[in-house]
Amino acid sequence: MNRHPLVGWLLLAPSLLLLGGLVLFPIVYNVWLSLHDKHAFMPVQSFVGFKHYVYFAHDEEFWSSVRYGLIYAGATLVLQLLLGISAALLLNEAFRGRNLLRGVVLFPYMIPTIVAVILWKWLLNDSYGLVNHLLMTAGLVRVPVAWLGKDHIMWSLVLTSVWQFFPFVVVTFLARLQTIPPELYEAAKVDGAGAWRRLLHVTLPQTRNVLFVIILLRSIFMFTKFDTVWLMAGEGGVSRYVRTLPVYAYARSFTYLQAGMGATLAVMMFLLLLVATAVYFRLFRDEALA
Amino acid sequence: MGQLSRRGFLAGAAATAAIVGRAPAVLGQSVKELQVWHTEVEPQTVKTIQETSVAEFEAKFPGFKIKQQPLGWGDLNTKLLASLAAGSPPDLTHLNPFMTASLYTKGLLRPMDELVRALGEKDIHEATLKLQFFDGKYYGVTHAMGATYFAERRDLREAKGLKAPETYDDMLKVAAALTDEGKRWATQMPGEKLYMGFVHPAEWLAGNGGSWVDAKTWRPQLNSKSMLETLGYAQKLNKFMPAGWSGQKYLDTLAALSTGKISMAYLSGARTIGYIERYAPENMRDADHFQPMFRPHGPQGKVGVSALDGENWAVFSQSKYPNESFEFLKLFYKREHYMKYCHSVPIHLSPIFKSMLNDPEYLSNARIKKWRSWHDFMMKGLAENRFLPIGFSRPEDNQLPFLAELDGSGIVADMVVEVMVGSKDPKGEADRAQKRAEELLTQLGAKRWS
Numbered sequence: 001m002n003r004h005p006l007v008g009w010l011l012l013a014p015s016l017l018l019l020g021g022l023v024l025f026p027i028v029y030n031v032w033l034s035l036h037d038k039h040a041f042m043p044v045q046s047f048v049g050f051k052h053y054v055y056f057a058h059d060e061e062f063w064s065s066v067r068y069g070l071i072y073a074g075a076t077l078v079l080q081l082l083l084g085i086s087a088a089l090l091l092n093e094a095f096r097g098r099n100l101l102r103g104v105v106l107f108p109y110m111i112p113t114i115v116a117v118i119l120w121k122w123l124l125n126d127s128y129g130l131v132n133h134l135l136m137t138a139g140l141v142r143v144p145v146a147w148l149g150k151d152h153i154m155w156s157l158v159l160t161s162v163w164q165f166f167p168f169v170v171v172t173f174l175a176r177l178q179t180i181p182p183e184l185y186e187a188a189k190v191d192g193a194g195a196w197r198r199l200l201h202v203t204l205p206q207t208r209n210v211l212f213v214i215i216l217l218r219s220i221f222m223f224t225k226f227d228t229v230w231l232m233a234g235e236g237g238v239s240r241y242v243r244t245l246p247v248y249a250y251a252r253s254f255t256y257l258q259a260g261m262g263a264t265l266a267v268m269m270f271l272l273l274l275v276a277t278a279v280y281f282r283l284f285r286d287e288a289l290a
Numbered sequence: 291m292g293q294l295s296r297r298g299f300l301a302g303a304a305a306t307a308a309i310v311g312r313a314p315a316v317l318g319q320s321v322k323e324l325q326v327w328h329t330e331v332e333p334q335t336v337k338t339i340q341e342t343s344v345a346e347f348e349a350k351f352p353g354f355k356i357k358q359q360p361l362g363w364g365d366l367n368t369k370l371l372a373s374l375a376a377g378s379p380p381d382l383t384h385l386n387p388f389m390t391a392s393l394y395t396k397g398l399l400r401p402m403d404e405l406v407r408a409l410g411e412k413d414i415h416e417a418t419l420k421l422q423f424f425d426g427k428y429y430g431v432t433h434a435m436g437a438t439y440f441a442e443r444r445d446l447r448e449a450k451g452l453k454a455p456e457t458y459d460d461m462l463k464v465a466a467a468l469t470d471e472g473k474r475w476a477t478q479m480p481g482e483k484l485y486m487g488f489v490h491p492a493e494w495l496a497g498n499g500g501s502w503v504d505a506k507t508w509r510p511q512l513n514s515k516s517m518l519e520t521l522g523y524a525q526k527l528n529k530f531m532p533a534g535w536s537g538q539k540y541l542d543t544l545a546a547l548s549t550g551k552i553s554m555a556y557l558s559g560a561r562t563i564g565y566i567e568r569y570a571p572e573n574m575r576d577a578d579h580f581q582p583m584f585r586p587h588g589p590q591g592k593v594g595v596s597a598l599d600g601e602n603w604a605v606f607s608q609s610k611y612p613n614e615s616f617e618f619l620k621l622f623y624k625r626e627h628y629m630k631y632c633h634s635v636p637i638h639l640s641p642i643f644k645s646m647l648n649d650p651e652y653l654s655n656a657r658i659k660k661w662r663s664w665h666d667f668m669m670k671g672l673a674e675n676r677f678l679p680i681g682f683s684r685p686e687d688n689q690l691p692f693l694a695e696l697d698g699s700g701i702v703a704d705m706v707v708e709v710m711v712g713s714k715d716p717k718g719e720a721d722r723a724q725k726r727a728e729e730l731l732t733q734l735g736a737k738r739w740s
Contacts (some may be wrong), residue, residue, distance in 0.1 A: 037733075041374040042396055063727075126534035127546055142471045146534025150711045153537060236481045237536040237707040239700070255698030256373060258733065 004158075028269075033263035040257035049150035052264035060082060061248060062265070066272070072158065073222040074227070079162040080218055084169025089203070091170065102174075109167035117231040120160040121266045124148055129224040148233070153241050155230045164228065165221070169214055178202070212287035220273060226250060245269050296730040308685050310536055324356045324611050324618065325380035327369070328433070335634040340625035347618050355612055367694075374398065381606055382602035382615040384433060386679035387421045388693035393604070394424050395691040400426040400605045405616050413643045420669030421463040421679055422602050423686050430602030431619070434632055437668040437677050438489075440477070440583040441547055441558030442575050454583050456594070459521040461586040465530035476530035476548075477554040480540035482668065485557055486710075487703020488681050488696075489597050494520035495683035496595035497588045498588030502683045503731075507739035510727035512705065513720035519588050521716035523545065523708045530709040536603055536711050545569055547580075558582065560668075563661055577660070582667045584676060598677035600642070637665050692736045701726045711731040 035054060038045035056062040091102050108116065122148035123130050132144040147156045182201065188198045204211075226246040233239040234247060243251075249269065253262025324347075330336070336358065344356045350676040360379070361369060366384065373379040393399050393543065406428045407412070415435065423431030446468060447454075455461035465476035477487050500516025503509060511517065514559055532552070535543075544562050547555040548569035555562060566580050573582075585594030603622075605615045621627060629652060632639045646652050647669065658665055671677050679687065679694055696702065705723035708714040731737050 041371050043377075069509070125538070125542070126532060127538065131487065144531070146531075146537065146719060149534035150536060150707070181339025194335060233537065234484055235710070236539075237483055237486045237703050239483065240704050240707050247731060250696070254368065255700070257371070257695050257698060258729070262735075 020043065030266055033260055036260045038139045038255060038258075038260040038263075040259045040262075048260070052261050055261075056264060056268060061243075062245075062268075065243050065248040068154075069223055069240055069246075072152065072161075072225075072242065072244055073219060075155075075158045076161045076165070076222045077215065077218050079158065080166045080169050080273070081214070083162060084166040084214075085173055085198055087166070087170045087176055088173040089199075091174055092132070092272045093186065105170055106167050107169075108164045111164075113227045114231060116164045117160060117228060120156070121148065121232065124156050126227045148236075150238055150241055153233055153238050157229060157242050160232060161222070161228050165218070168218065169259065171209060172210060172214055176207050180206045209287050216277065217232065219276070219280075223273060224269065245272075292329075297315075305418050305443060320353070321355045322611065322614075323354055323380070324357045324614055326356055326359065326615075326618070327366060327380045327383040328360055329363055329366055329384045330635070330639070332635050335631065335639070336360050337711055338630050338634040339622070343621040345628070346621050346624075347614075350621075351614060351617070354611070356618065357604050373429045374606075374608075379606045379609060381609040381611050382603060382605055382620035385430065385604045386681070387430075387679040387688060388600055388690075388696075388697065389603060390422050390604065391424070391431055391688055392691045392694045393606075395421070395431050398607055399429045400609065400612055401429055401604075402431060402605060402616065402619075405430050405619055406431055406567055407558055408620060409644065413645050415644055415647070415672070416601055416678065417598055418602075418679075420641050422604070424689070430604045432600040432602045432642050433622075433682070435598055435642055436559045436561075436638040436673050437582075438559045438599055439667070439671070440554045440556060440560045440585065441544075442554040442581055442583045443550075443579060444581040444583075445545070445579045446553050448613065455586045457586050458519075458588050461521070462526055462530075465527060465554075469530045473533045474550060475552045477527070477556050478531050478535050478538070478543045479556040480542060480543050481536040481538045482534065483538060483700055483703040484697065487551055487700060489557070489704055490680050491517075491520075491702050491706060492678070492683045492687075493585060493595050493597060494524070495586070497585055497591045497593065499592075500683065502687060502693070502696070503546055505686065506737070508731065508736055509739040510724055510731065512702065512727050513717070513724040516588065517715055518720055519590065521706070521720060523588065524706065525711050525713070525716060527577055536707055541565075543737055557641065560640075560661070561635065561646055563637070563657065563664065567663060568645075577663045582664055584671065593674065593676055594616065595676055596683075597680045599638075599680060621716030637661060638669065640665070640668060692731060692734050695730065695734055696727065699726070699730055700729065 030143065030160055033045075035047060035049055036045040037048050037051075082099060087105055091098060091105065121290075122128075124132075126132055126144040126146045130146070131143070131147065135141045136144065184202050184206070188202050193201065223244075224246055225244070229242055229244050229247050230250065233242050239247070245265065246269065249262050249265035251262075252265055253259050258264075320402060325531070328339075330339075330660065339358060344358065348354060354424040363386065367386070370379065370385075375691040378400075390399070409431065411419070414431070418432035418435055420428075421432065422428060436554070448703055450467050451461070452464050455464045463720050468474070475636065479490065492502065495516055498520050500514050500520075501511055503511055514690065530536075533548075540557055543552070543555045544558065546552045547558070547562065550571075562580070569573050570580070585596045587594040597621040603619055609615055622631070625646075628643075629646070632641050632646070632652065633655045635657050641647055641652065641720045653659070653662075653665070679688070681697060682688065687693065701723050705719045706721045709716050728737075
């Protein structure tokens with residue numbers, strides 16, 4: 001009997017090693033790095049304590065990147081929810097070609113980000129893009145709109161991201177919709193509820209748990225999204241207007257070549273998300289416990 | 291089957307071990323790989339290198355195989371950093387001159403004096419020879435050079451009776467005359483940060499009597515009079531550029547010039563010729579319509595300056611095969627190989643050897659003959675000292691170990707885009723950039739001012 005705890009630990013060891021190596025170590029190393037002045041590729045570093053944290057707390061670029069990150073994550077989240085839930089409700093209805101459409105709606109989520117971004121940059125290009133061509137042909141604009149310029153780059157980025165990621169909402173929400181007992185809708189109909197009331201009083205309450213998870217995951221995904229933002233504008237002068245926190249962290253590490261400061265930004269981003277998630281769980285305690 | 295004796299077993303095992311030990315050589319697996327990274331991504335250039343210098347090297351050194359990896363600028367820098375961080379950089383690579391000082395000061399480069407002398411020190415053009423010369427030693431040699439400048443629709447300018455602009459004021463007048471809103475814009479800058487936020491600002495400083503930093507103290511000069519005047523000029527020039535230029539790329543500007551959407555491509559080199567020959571109307575694919583034009587200078591400057599595109603070869607101190615890398619370079623610069631290399635993208639890859647620049651064999655290339663005025667233009671610019679390496683505001687900038695970081699930080703790019711596209715006050719943005727640059731240099735340990 002005395003050997004049981006040891007056997008237990010031995011059985012747990014592979015999982016603990018895996019978790020420690022793949023999850024814990026990178027986080028601890030990153031925190032350690034954030035307390036050092038470390039060049040991106042020179043093997044020397046010096047301990048600076050919380051100096052980088054103090055610096056970023058007063059850094060205009062940091063707060064600007066938090067602001068851009070919130071705008072981007074907020075706008076894409078709301079639009080993904082609206083579009084995704086609408087599409088899921090539609091695809092939950094019975095009509096001819098539904099199965100084909102269910103497959104097609106997944107397409108943007110399946111293609112690589114680089115392809116999606118190139119596609120949208122090509123469509124929105126103000127020299128040869130299809131969108132401007134159509135707008136000008138229709139007589140809606142006289143000169144091409146600079147979709148990728150300062151005034152519109154954020155919304156072009158939001159559009160591209162929503163197009164690419166709304167299928168996640170569709171699939172997750174649709175899966176839950178399909179498990180709602182039809183009797184609930186029938187009973188609501190008997191009580192005289194129209195489509196809008198059925199949505200409000202049956203569908204939404206039944207799906208609130210899955211919505212809780214969707215909002216949580218998509219918020220984290222979008223706030224930490226790097227590839228789409230970087231590919232859309234990262235290397236252009238216009239990146240100034242969409243420099244979100246992950247992009248700023250990348251820049252500090254790999255273009256400023258200040259790995260320690262980049263790690264600090266990563267830790268700060270982690271802490272911000274941790275606080276936001278805690279608040280979210282606190283606000284929606286029922287859904288979290290369900 | 292008889293029983294195997296102990297002696298027989300040992301003999302057999304030894305023989306097997308010997309065969310297994312030699313097997314990789316027999317199978318060709320012990321061939322050493324020389325990693326060569328460079329920035330010439332045109333397929334015909336890669337093929338030319340493979341068929342000339344690589345082929346001869348591999349014939350001469352049968353134990354070696356060369357793996358060439360063509361990479362764009364941005365990709366090269368990122369990949370190099372990753373490989374340096376991992377402690378396994380390529381044996382031989384192209385570097386941007388503005389990165390070389392940074393790597394040299396960190397002790398990462400090998401000197402290559404012997405190679406430079408073997409190539410003919412006196413024959414290497416002065417515009418490139420001493421770009422990687424530190425503490426009396428050469429740490430790099432330029433692979434080829436290509437000037438940058440405006441490429442203009444000269445027919446359009448001349449039709450308006452306008453001379454090539456010499457000053458900022460002249461340029462604004464030309465730009466106004468060549469803008470036909472809704473149909474054609476005067477010019478377009480590339481939107482990449484590297485260009486609009488580093489290469490061009492360096493040119494602006496050089497063409498207006500300024501510099502990135504104070505020569506003695508290294509204090510940044512981003513809010514100097516030279517920069518402020520230029521930012522004012524750039525803000526005015528922005529009115530004659532398409533609104534979305536900051537979101538477009540260098541190659542987009544060449545396409546826009548070729549297809550008549552702009553009159554002047556702000557950043558051009560001989561690579562533009564390829565675009566003109568592919569996309570311009572058929573009856574206009576010639577030097578009568580498309581010509582290079584020098585940059586204008588500012589009120590504090592005497593002559594307009596633009597960048598000389600020319601990465602240098604470098605051998606890292608961590609290189610596994612440094613001697614073979616130098617041997618490869620000797621073959622790369624061997625006259626018949628180098629001639630073919632330069633001809634793979636004529637004029638853009640102009641030879642670094644003075645003796646070759648006017649060599650009849652070099653000039654006999656069909657494309658150089660057709661676009662001879664572009665070659666002559668570059669020669670004129672070289673003679674008049676109108677070119678500086680990419681990102682340099684003065685020749686001595688090759689000693690600054692933080693230019694790569696300054697470029698990477700995007701501090702200058704943010705200033706330029708806020709002034710040009712965001713219509714912000716140049717002084718306010720320049721002061722902000724100055725503060726950020728001072729912080730950056732302090733963090734990098736490069737602060738020499740008090």
